[in-house]
Each structure stands twice: as structure tokens, then as C-alpha cells.
Amino acid sequence: METNAYNIEMQDGVARITLSGQLDAARAPALQEALKELIGQPVEKIVFLAKELDYIASAGLRVIIFAKQRIGAGAQVYLVGAQPAVLDVIKMSGLDTFMNIQEDFEA
Amino acid sequence: MLNRIDLHPTHRHGEFPLRAGKPMPFGATLVPGGVNFSVYSRYATSCELALFRKHAPEPFAIIPFLPEFRVGNVFAMVVFELDYENIEYAYRMDGPWDPEHGQRFDKTKFLLDPYAKCIGGRDVWGVEPDWDNVYPHRARVFFDDFDWEDDCQSDIPFEDLVVYEMHVRSFTAHESAKVKHPGTFAALREKIPYLKQLGINCVELLPIHEFDEFENSRPSPVTGERLLNYWGYSNVGFFAPKAGYAATGKYGMQVDELKNTIKELHKNGIEVILDVVFNHTAEGNERGHTISYRGIDNKTYYMLTPEGYYFNFSGCGNTLNCNNPIVRNMILDCLRYWVADYHIDGFRFDLAAILGRDQNGAPMNSPPLLETLAFDPVLGKCKLIDEAWDAGGLYQVGSFPSWGRWAEWNGKYRDDIRRFLKGEPGMVGAIAQRLHGSPDLYQWQNRETCASVNFITCHDGFTLMDLVSYNGKHNEANGENNNDGGNDNESWNCGWEGSSDDPGILWLRRKQIKNAATILLVSQGTPMILAGDEMGNSQNGNNNAYCQDNLLSWLDWNLLEQNTELFRFFQRMIAFRQTHPALRYSTYLSGADQGTEVSWHGLKAWDADWSDSSRTLAFMCRRPGEQDVSCIYVAMNMHWDAHHFELPSPNDGRNWHVFANTDVAPPDDIVEPGQEILLENQHGFLVGPRSVVVLVGR
Numbered sequence: 001m002e003t004n005a006y007n008i009e010m011q012d013g014v015a016r017i018t019l020s021g022q023l024d025a026a027r028a029p030a031l032q033e034a035l036k037e038l039i040g041q042p043v044e045k046i047v048f049l050a051k052e053l054d055y056i057a058s059a060g061l062r063v064i065i066f067a068k069q070r071i072g073a074g075a076q077v078y079l080v081g082a083q084p085a086v087l088d089v090i091k092m093s094g095l096d097t098f099m100n101i102q103e104d105f106e107a
Numbered sequence: 108m109l110n111r112i113d114l115h116p117t118h119r120h121g122e123f124p125l126r127a128g129k130p131m132p133f134g135a136t137l138v139p140g141g142v143n144f145s146v147y148s149r150y151a152t153s154c155e156l157a158l159f160r161k162h163a164p165e166p167f168a169i170i171p172f173l174p175e176f177r178v179g180n181v182f183a184m185v186v187f188e189l190d191y192e193n194i195e196y197a198y199r200m201d202g203p204w205d206p207e208h209g210q211r212f213d214k215t216k217f218l219l220d221p222y223a224k225c226i227g228g229r230d231v232w233g234v235e236p237d238w239d240n241v242y243p244h245r246a247r248v249f250f251d252d253f254d255w256e257d258d259c260q261s262d263i264p265f266e267d268l269v270v271y272e273m274h275v276r277s278f279t280a281h282e283s284a285k286v287k288h289p290g291t292f293a294a295l296r297e298k299i300p301y302l303k304q305l306g307i308n309c310v311e312l313l314p315i316h317e318f319d320e321f322e323n324s325r326p327s328p329v330t331g332e333r334l335l336n337y338w339g340y341s342n343v344g345f346f347a348p349k350a351g352y353a354a355t356g357k358y359g360m361q362v363d364e365l366k367n368t369i370k371e372l373h374k375n376g377i378e379v380i381l382d383v384v385f386n387h388t389a390e391g392n393e394r395g396h397t398i399s400y401r402g403i404d405n406k407t408y409y410m411l412t413p414e415g416y417y418f419n420f421s422g423c424g425n426t427l428n429c430n431n432p433i434v435r436n437m438i439l440d441c442l443r444y445w446v447a448d449y450h451i452d453g454f455r456f457d458l459a460a461i462l463g464r465d466q467n468g469a470p471m472n473s474p475p476l477l478e479t480l481a482f483d484p485v486l487g488k489c490k491l492i493d494e495a496w497d498a499g500g501l502y503q504v505g506s507f508p509s510w511g512r513w514a515e516w517n518g519k520y521r522d523d524i525r526r527f528l529k530g531e532p533g534m535v536g537a538i539a540q541r542l543h544g545s546p547d548l549y550q551w552q553n554r555e556t557c558a559s560v561n562f563i564t565c566h567d568g569f570t571l572m573d574l575v576s577y578n579g580k581h582n583e584a585n586g587e588n589n590n591d592g593g594n595d596n597e598s599w600n601c602g603w604e605g606s607s608d609d610p611g612i613l614w615l616r617r618k619q620i621k622n623a624a625t626i627l628l629v630s631q632g633t634p635m636i637l638a639g640d641e642m643g644n645s646q647n648g649n650n651n652a653y654c655q656d657n658l659l660s661w662l663d664w665n666l667l668e669q670n671t672e673l674f675r676f677f678q679r680m681i682a683f684r685q686t687h688p689a690l691r692y693s694t695y696l697s698g699a700d701q702g703t704e705v706s707w708h709g710l711k712a713w714d715a716d717w718s719d720s721s722r723t724l725a726f727m728c729r730r731p732g733e734q735d736v737s738c739i740y741v742a743m744n745m746h747w748d749a750h751h752f753e754l755p756s757p758n759d760g761r762n763w764h765v766f767a768n769t770d771v772a773p774p775d776d777i778v779e780p781g782q783e784i785l786l787e788n789q790h791g792f793l794v795g796p797r798s799v800v801v802l803v804g805r
Contacts, residue, residue: 025192058360059192065252092293092354094367098254 006031013044015071016105020052023060032063035071043072047105051081061095068098080105114139116187120170127176128183133440134222134346135196135248141187142248144196146220147180147433148404150210151200154182157217159195159242161227161359166197166217195227195245196220200403206393207415209406217242219344219399221408221437224249224444225362226317226344232276232290232351233335233656236321244317244343244398247359251448253366260452261378262488263308265514265557265633266691269681270380271307272565273638274338274660275315275352283664288354292361292368299375305641305674306681309378311455313566314339315365317347320656322389329584334654338566340457341389341423343398345441369450378452380490381445385438386461386497391424392417407433410468418468420461422498429462435476443485453490455516460497463508470501474508481512492516492560505548509558514633517545517559524563524626525574525597528619530745530797533719538743539707542726544631546695555694559632563623564640567593569650571640574598575619576605581648584655592651605648617643618797621676621769621776622743625799628680629741631692638662641677643670672773679777683766683801686780689730689737696728704728708742712755722746723794727755729804738804744794752792757804763789764803770795 005027007018015038023031038046046067068077077099079090090096116124128143129136136143144156154177157166172182182198198220202212219226223246229236236243279286279294286294295310302310318339327334339349353361369379388408390401393416400408410418410426417425428434445451456462463474480491493515495503504518520541527534540547544556552558564571569580578600582592601615620643627634638644639662646652652660667674684690689704696705707715708725715724722745729738738761742752749770757763764783769776778784783803786792794800 025190057192058358058363061360061363062250062252065254069252069254089355089358089360092288092291093358093360093363094293094296094371095363097367097371098256 006034008034008038010038010041010043013042014047015043015045016047016049018049018052022055022057023053023063024055024057025059028057028059028063032066035063035067038071043075045076045078046071047078047080049080049105050083050086053083053086056086056089061090061093064095064099076100078102078105114141114185118173121168123168123170123189124187125170126185126187128185130178130181130183132222133181134220134224135246137191137248137250138185141185142189142191143183143185145181145183146198146222146403148182148200148202149180149407149433150404151182151202151212153201155199156184156186157197157199157242158189159197159245161193161195164240169199189248191248192250195242195247197242197246198403209411209415211397211401211405213397213402216397216402218397218402219244220246221344221399221403222346222440223247223344224346225359226347227350227359229317229319230350230356230359232356233320244319249362253363255366255370255450258370258373258450260446260450260488261373261376262452263378264693265490266631266693267685268309268378268633269307269628269684270309270311270560270633270635271302271305271638272311272313272562272635274313274566276337276656277660277662278638279662281658281661281663284662285664290352291354292352292364293354296368296371299371299377302377303375305678306685307636308376309380309452310372311380311382311635313382314342314384314457315349315352315381316342316383317344317349319343319389320351325586327584328586332657334586335656336654337656337660338653340384340653341387342384343389345385345437346444366449373450379450380453380455380492381451382455382457383442384457385427385429386458387421387423387425387427392419395424404433407431410464410466420464420468420497420499420501421458426461426468428466429476430465430471430474435479438476439479439483442480443483446485446489451489453492455492455494457494458497459493459507460495460501460503461499462493463503464501468499472508477508477513478510481510490514505545505552509552509554511552511554514558514560516565517548517561517632519548520545520559520561520630520632521563521565522595522597524623527722527743527745528623528626529597529599530722530747532722535715535721535724536717538724539715539726542626542630543705544692544695550695556631556692557633560635561627561630561632562635562637563627564637565635566637567651569596569598569648570637570644570646571620571623572616572643572645573648573650574623575616576600576607576645577648578604579648580650581605582651584649584659585651585653592649596650615797617673618769620673622797622799624677624680625741625767625769625801626743628684629690629739629801631690631696634684636677639666641674642666643673672776675773676767676777679779680767683780687737687739689728689739704730706755708752708755710750710752712753723750723752725752727757729758740802740804742792742794742800744796744798747796749793749795752794752800754790754792754802761804762786764805765800766803767801768795768798769800770798
């Protein structure tokens with residue numbers, strides 16, 4: 001089991017957050033804390049790279065909402081390469097309407 | 108106050124740091140570092156908080172509220188370091204067991220918080236519950252971070268609304284709906300383009316509060332199939348959405364899914380009205396289950412007889428004590444919550460007459476609850492619609508205490524239009540009132556046309572197709588020997604009971620449906636359409652499908668192809684109504700003389716036949732000062748013979764053009780608004796038997 005289910009990189013106004021494994025109630029709070037570091041920075045795009053993400057719980061989705069609401073109102077949120085199971089939850093709940101869902105991310 | 112950052116523990120129970128909580132607000136509220144639990148009980152002697160891991164059969168912790176955690180009649184405590192996303196909580200209350208005096212405390216029962224915002228336990232619709240579960244309906248702590256973006260209440264004037272009444276599950280459960288997650292909020296969202304195409308601008312949802320579909324479930328004596336509490340007029344929790352209606356219920360995300368559905372409906376110009384059931388709960392009478400209210404404070408929440416039994420004005424075993432100040436506040440808190448947190452645009456109150464009864468069941472003149480709701484600031488822009496009767500015999504259509512603020516389901520509209528449609532004589536006078544927004548019912552109270560929600564069919568009773576296909580109800584499948592459901596249907600089968608392949612009968616039925624749609628959509632007031640009527644949906648003559656979670660209730664979308672002409676007719680009639688302000692007055696029209704806004708006619712212009720034997724009526728209305736096409740003439744002939752109607756002049760050099768004639772075969776029965784065809788003979792029109800004609804002067 002990995003210690004971190006995420007990795008954050010910030011470059012040229014684009015925050016890349018690589019997710020992996022399971023983003024559940026146990027792991028989401030740490031990611032949310034880490035994302036707080038981005039508040040106040042000039043972020044234009046928040047990109048969640050989700051190819052390696054196997055499962056997302058409601059707590060994980062809340063982190064994405066948090067990113068959208070707190071990091072920058074003007075920032076675009078991208079969800080990239082999400083697996084069908086993850087995508088399905090996002091679509092069912094209707095959260096797909098405020099993020100860009102893509103196969104690959106091109107900055 | 109709840110945001111104080113120096114909130115620190117003062118007590119400890121096992122692994123949990125605690126402190127005295129804040130009594131308000133009730134429910135479970137996130138505070139820095141913990142959760143504030145607050146619950147009211149006047150008569151409980153002690154209270155415990157039980158914590159379960161999600162779905163676990165037994166609690167992992169039971170934390171008593173210390174005496175110093177009680178303020179007045181409220182138990183309030185903050186529990187710190189809770190993994191709130193993964194727990195469920197319950198209360199246990201000790202107190203007197205003295206049913207004769209209304210006390211029914213049982214300290215062994217795990218009780219649902221009346222203010223629970225999210226309820227688990229019935230996460231997926233129709234999955235057989237574990238009947239031995241000690242805590243079947245489970246309160247969850249809910250974290251509110253929904254992003255509404257720029258969404259706000261849409262505030263469409265009442266007179267401009269076209270309401271579409273629907274059951275969330277029935278609307279998309281049928282495979283022909285071709286949606287990804289049938290029977291859910293997500294599926295409703297998927298069907299928004301259809302609603303737009305039809306042209307309605309408001310959906311009224313049958314109950315979506317958490318209820319138990321397995322309440323009183325039993326096999327059907329006819330089909331053997333399991334009958335459920337399908338409609339859900341029986342609340343488990345007033346603050347939580349029905350998890351089983353959410354595709355994401357199994358992930359505990361029903362709140363997000365519903366909010367996103369509402370947000371998307373709003374984006375498309377569609378308001379959302381909820382059917383709310385404050386007259387009783389799912390706990391039944393003294394033989395029913397204890398879920399919450401009975402164990403928390405039976406005497407507060409229920410109307411009890413002097414012997415401690417349950418009054419049954421709802422017909423469902425118990426009656427919520429709506430004018431008890433505590434319950435009144437709960438209802439107010441609940442409605443405010445749905446408006447503020449879910450952006451709900453209005454409420455339809457089931458059996459609302461009960462809301463005007465005092466604590467002994469007697470009707471009040473100025474019921475405080477109804478007055479409070481009428482003037483509440485948070486509800487200030489929200490639509491309040493009552494069903495002005497109850498199962499205890501109180502019937503208040505036209506006399507419901509309204510403070511000029513409440514609208515109501517006009518039951519008299521439904522009954523009178525149905526009688527007129529089937530050709531009953533002596534209806535013409537009443538019909539003029541109904542078309543006019545029922546001033547006979549509402550004007551004396553200084554209420555206006557928008558007090559009247561006009562409907563011919565609703566979930567309760569026949570569908571429109573069944574109204575013209577059955578003389579009597581056929582409820583055998585409900586397993587009550589056809590004793591359930593109303594007998595006063597005022598329906599007519601057009602010559603044969605039930606399905607028929609006689610072309611003449613089928614033609615007449617379709618015509619009657621179009622007659623009904625036309626009358627409904629040219630009436631002043633707010634029209635309400637039952638979902639599926641626009642595609643000729645039938646329930647095989649069942650007029651009370653409250654327990655039928657099957658093909659009988661599920662909307663068969665194949666009908667849309669089969670009955671294209673009906674859909675097209677509804678769609679164009681709705682568009683016509685929205686085109687013409689003359690059909691949407693917010694105040695009563697005046698006068699009967701030439702030149703004023705509305706005039707009544709018959710076979711002779713300016714001379715309506717008001718006699719008892721008359722089955723013909725016509726009216727002309729126009730919006731003075733508007734030079735558009737808003738001069739409209741509608742002729743209704745509910746007689747079995749054709750009649751020649753002399754036409755009044757449309758004034759101002761206008762000419763009559765034909766918009767709809769239900770006696771003509773499609774596609775010429777109705778045109779697109781604006782494409783009306785010039786009438787050759789401007790002085791008269793032969794209106795076919797049992798037919799309605801709509802003309803526009805321009």
C-alpha cells in the first residue's frame with residue numbers, strides 16, 4: 001500500500017495533481033490539506049490526472065469540489081483519464097457539469 | 108458562534124473528547140474539530156448518542172449526554188475527533204412508558220434524529236432490508252459544500268407556470284426510457300430535454316423525502332408480485348432526500364445528485380415543487396414501528412386521543428401534531444432548509460387541511476402554522492400550494508386560510524371539468540367559473556386567479572387515458588378487493604370498458620383527451636398536467652396505484668411514438684398558452700359586455716345558453732392594449748351532435764384564424780402557434796360533436 005495517493009506539481013499556472021489507488025475518507029483529508037498550499041497562488045488550471053485512480057468515495061469528490069471553490073474561482077478544473085468506475089460516480093452525482101472531463105490533458 | 112476556533116473539549120468518554128454542545132440548531136452540525144449533536148425531548152429523562160460504523164449491525168460507542176449537556180428540553184453535546192464521513196448515529200431515550208397518558212419511551216430503541224439531513228439504510232431502491240436490523244433508518248452526518256454557482260430560485264409568476272406532476276421513479280423506470288440509471292434523480296436530469304420539448308416550466312415531484320418502500324409491503328393476491336409503499340406518502344425523515352431515488356445512494360451521495368438535478372432543471376428554466384407530507388409519519392399507530400418521533404417525544408409529535416391512542420385524520424394511522432409549537436418549528440425549519448439548501452421553488456402540501464387542526468383535531472380559524480408559512484421571510488418567494496382537504500372529512504377548497512399567499516389544488520375544477528367533458532347537462536355555469544379561475548371560490552377572500560391550480564388528472568385517480576377508457580376503477584391488483592381508491596371519478600369510457608380496438612371508440616377517446624388538454628390550457632389559473640397524459644399513458648383502470656412498482660405505474664416511452672398526435676397536441680397547446688398573455692391573467696377578468704376582456708357566447712354570439720340542458724359554451728378574451736394576437740375565441744361543444752356557433756367579431760379589423768379543432772384528424776387538428784389558418788366564414792363555425800375549437804383573431 002502506498003503512503004501517498006497523490007502527487008502535486010505546479011508549473012506555469014497549471015496545478016497537476018496525480019491521483020492513484022483509492023481516494024476515500026481515510027486519504028482525502030491529507031490531499032485536501034496539501035491542496036491548501038495552492039490557495040493564493042496564480043492557478044489557472046487545476047488538473048486531476050486520474051488514470052491510476054481505482055476508486056473515489058464521496059470524501060474524494062469533496063476534495064475536487066474544494067479545489068474548485070477555494071483555489072481559484074476563475075480556475076478551470078480538469079479530470080483526465082478517469083477510469084469508467086470513477087467517471088460513473090461523477091456523472092451520476094452530476095458533478096461532471098462543472099469540470100472538464102478529458103482522455104488526455106494538453107496544457 | 109459555532110465557528111469559534113477555540114472550541115475545546117472539556118470532558119471525555121472513552122476515546123472521545125466531549126464538551127457541552129449548542130442547543131441550536133437541532134440535528135448534527137459540523138463544528139471545528141467535531142460534531143455538535145442536538146436533539147429535543149420534553150419528557151425524556153436521559154439520552155444517549157449511539158455511534159455505528161456505516162452499515163454495522165451494532166454500535167461501536169454509546170455516549171451518554173451528561174446532565175450538564177442538557178439545556179431546557181434539549182440534549183446538546185459536541186463529540187470531537189469523529190470520523191464523521193464513516194459513521195451513522197442514533198439516539199436512545201429513557202423516560203416513562205405510560206401509553207394511556209401518551210408516553211411511549213423505550214430505552215432499548217435506536218432512534219433516528221428528526222433533523223437528519225442524510226439517511227442511509229435503504230440506499231438502493233427495492234433491496235430487501237435486513238428485518239433484524241436494530242437501526243434500519245440511519246442518520247448520517249452531512250458535509251455541505253455543494254457549489255450552486257449562480258443558481259437562484261427562478262420565481263416564474265404563478266399564472267405563467269405549467270406544472271408537470273411526476274413520480275421520480277415512474278418517470279424513467281421503464282426500459283423504454285433508455286436512461287443510464289432508471290428511476291433516479293440522475294435519470295430525471297437526463298430527461299430534461301424532453302421536458303423542454305414539451306414546454307412545461309415546472310415539475311412537481313411526488314414525495315422525495317426519505318421513506319420506506321417496504322412499509323406495509325405484501326404480495327399482490329392477483330399477481331403474487333410484491334406490493335410496495337411506492338408513492339412514498341409516508342415520511343421517515345423530513346430533511347433527507349430518498350436515497351433509493353439516487354443512482355449514487357449506494358455511495359451516500361443522494362444529496363449531491365438531487366441538488367445537481369435541481370440546478371440543471373433551473374438552468375433549463377424549470378422550477379421544482381416538492382410534494383410534502385406533514386400530516387403523518389411512517390410510524391403508523393400504536394402497532395407500528397418506532398423509528399424516531401414516537402421514541403423521542405410521542406406526546407409532542409402526535410395528536411393523541413384522551414386515552415393515548417393516535418388520531419387518524421390522515422388515514423395512515425397517525426397524525427402529526429402540526430400546531431404544537433415544537434412541530435410547527437420543525438416544519439418551518441424543514442421548509443426553510445429545502446428552500447435555502449436545495450433551492451426548491453415551492454411546496455404542495457399533502458392533505459393540508461390537517462395543518463389547520465388544533466392539537467385536539469378541531470379546525471382553527473387562523474392556524475398559526477399556516478400563517479407562519481405565509482409570512483416567513485425565507486419562504487418569501489416560494490410557492491405554497493395546499494391540498495385543501497384531509498381524510499378526516501375536512502374539505503376547504505375555497506375556504507382554506509390563505510392570507511392571500513396560498514394557492515391550492517382546485518378539486519372543484521377537476522370534478523366540474525370531468526362532468527362537462529362527459530356531457531353531463533347543467534354544467535355550463537360552473538364551467539364558466541372554472542375557465543375564469545374560479546372567482547366563485549376565491550374572489551371573496553380577495554384571492555386571484557393564481558389561487559387556483561387547475562388540473563383534470565393527478566397521481567391520485569385515473570390517468571387521462573383511463574378517464575376516457577373506464578367508467579369504474581379496477582384496483583384488484585392492489586389487494587384490497589377493489590375497495591381502495593375513489594369512486595367519484597366522473598369518468599366515461601366512450602362506449603366500452605377498458606382497452607378496445609374499435610376505431611370509433613379510439614377516435615373519440617383521443618378527441619376527449621384533446622378536449623381536456625384544450626380546456627385545461629385555456630383556463631385562467633395555473634394548469635397542472637399529470638406526467639404521461641401527453642402520451643396517452645394508462646394504468647389499466649387502476650385509480651390508486653400507490654403500491655404498484657411495476658409496468659402499471661412506469662411510464663412506457665414507446666407510447667410517445669404510438670401517440671405522437673397527443674404529444675404534439677399538448678406541446679402546441681402549451682406553446683399557445685405561453686404565446687398569449689390573455690390566457691394568463693393574474694387577476695380576475697371583468698365584465699360580460701362587448702369590448703371588455705372576457706365575454707361569454709353560445710350557439711348565438713353574445714348569448715351564452717346558461718340553461719340546465721345546455722352543453723355548449725364559448726368565450727372570447729383579449730388583453731386590451733396589446734396589439735398582438737391575443738384575441739382568442741374558444742367554442743366547446745360537449746353535446747353528442749355537431750352545433751353551429753355564431754362567431755362574435757374579433758374587433759379592430761382582425762380576422763378569425765383556426766388554431767385547433769379537436770374534431771379534425773391529425774395533422775390538421777392543431778397548428779404551430781402563429782401558423783393559424785384564416786377562417787373562410789368569419790361569422791360562424793360548425794363545431795363537431797364533443798369537440799373544442801380554438802380561434803385567434805389577428
